[in-house]
Amino acid sequence: MKIAVASGKGGTGKTTISTMLAYAADNSQYIDCDAEEPNGHIFLKPEIEKVIPFTLPVPEINTDICTFCEKCSNACVYKALVIVPQIKKVMFFDELCHSCGTCSYVCPVENALVEVDKEIGKIRIGKANHIAFVEGLLNIKEASATQLIVNLKNYVDNTKTVILDSPPGTSCTVVATLEDSDFVVLVTEPTPFGLSDLKLAVELVRNMNIPFGIVVNKHDDNVDLIEQYAKKENIEILYRLPFSEEFAKNYSKGILPFEEYKNDFKNILKTIEDRI
Ligand code: SF4
Ligand code: SF4
Numbered sequence: 001m002k003i004a005v006a007s008g009k010g011g012t013g014k015t016t017i018s019t020m021l022a023y024a025a026d027n028s029q030y031i032d033c034d035a036e037e038p039n040g041h042i043f044l045k046p047e048i049e050k051v052i053p054f055t056l057p058v059p060e061i062n063t064d065i066c067t068f069c070e071k072c073s074n075a076c077v078y079k080a081l082v083i084v085p086q087i088k089k090v091m092f093f094d095e096l097c098h099s100c101g102t103c104s105y106v107c108p109v110e111n112a113l114v115e116v117d118k119e120i121g122k123i124r125i126g127k128a129n130h131i132a133f134v135e136g137l138l139n140i141k142e143a144s145a146t147q148l149i150v151n152l153k154n155y156v157d158n159t160k161t162v163i164l165d166s167p168p169g170t171s172c173t174v175v176a177t178l179e180d181s182d183f184v185v186l187v188t189e190p191t192p193f194g195l196s197d198l199k200l201a202v203e204l205v206r207n208m209n210i211p212f213g214i215v216v217n218k219h220d221d222n223v224d225l226i227e228q229y230a231k232k233e234n235i236e237i238l239y240r241l242p243f244s245e246e247f248a249k250n251y252s253k254g255i256l257p258f259e260e261y262k263n264d265f266k267n268i269l270k271t272i273e274d275r276i
C-alpha cells in the first residue's frame with residue numbers, strides 16, 4: 001500500500017503525520033520526496049547506510065569542432081543554450097537545462113556536443129528502527145526536484161506500507177510524488193490559509209483520481225472551518241490531531257510522541273486500507 005501525504009502549503013504538519021504513520025505501521029518504508037527541504041530525518045533519526053549521487057545529463061560543447069550553426073540553441077525550448085556565431089561563443093545556462101537531450105540529437109557534427117553527467121542531488125538510504133528510510137536531497141541552487149523524485153520512487157518497496165512525504169503545494173513535484181499512490185492524506189490546519197490551500201490540494205487529487213482523506217493538524221474544537229468544508233464536499237476527515245503546547249515544544253526539539261499516538265495512527269492506516 002502506497003500512501004502519499006501532501007498539503008496545499010508548507011508548515012501544516014505533513015512530515016509530522018508522515019513520520020507518525022510510518023512509525024505506526026509494522027513493516028513500513030518512509031520516503032522523503034520533499035527534496036528541496038527534507039526534514040523527516042530530524043524526527044526519525046535514521047542510520048544512513050548508503051548515499052547515491054543523482055546525476056542528469058547536460059550538454060558539453062567542444063568549440064574546436066563546433067561549427068556554430070545554432071541548430072542546438074534553436075532547438076532548445078528552455079533557452080538553456082545560446083550560440084553567438086559572430087564571436088564563436090557558446091553560453092550554457094545549466095539551471096535552465098531540463099536534460100531533454102534535444103540539443104545532442106539535432107547536432108550535425110560528430111562529438112561537437114556530448115552529454116556529460118551533472119550531479120543535482122543525492123539519495124540517502126538507511127534505517128530508522130523498523131522503518132526503511134529513503135530521502136531525496138536536491139543540491140543548493142538546483143531548480144527542479146521533479147526528476148529526482150521520479151527516481152526516488154524506484155526505491156519503493158511494495159512489500160511494505162510505503163509513506164511518501166510529498167513536497168508542499170500543488171506543483172509538478174507534488175504530482176510526481178502522488179502519481180501511482182493508492183491513497184492521499186491531505187494535511188491541513190484549521191485556519192483560513194489552511195482551508196484555502198486545502199481546496200487547491202483537493203482539486204489536484206480529484207483531477208488525479210486518487211482516493212483521499214483529510215487529517216487536521218493543530219485541531220481546535222472552537223474552529224470548524226475545515227469541518228464545514230469537508231462536510232459540504234463530502235470528504236472524510238480521517239483524524240484530528242489536537243493542538244498541544246507540549247507537542248509544539250517537543251517538535252521544535254526534533255521529538256515526536258510516536259509511541260503515545262501509535263494506536264491512533266494504526267487506526268488511520270486501518271481506515272485507509274478499508275477505503276482503497
Ligand atoms: S548544433 Fe552542434 S555544431 Fe551546431 S552550434 Fe550546436 S554544438 Fe555546434
Ligand atoms: S538538454 Fe534540452 S534543455 Fe538542456 S540544453 Fe539541451 S535542449 Fe536545452
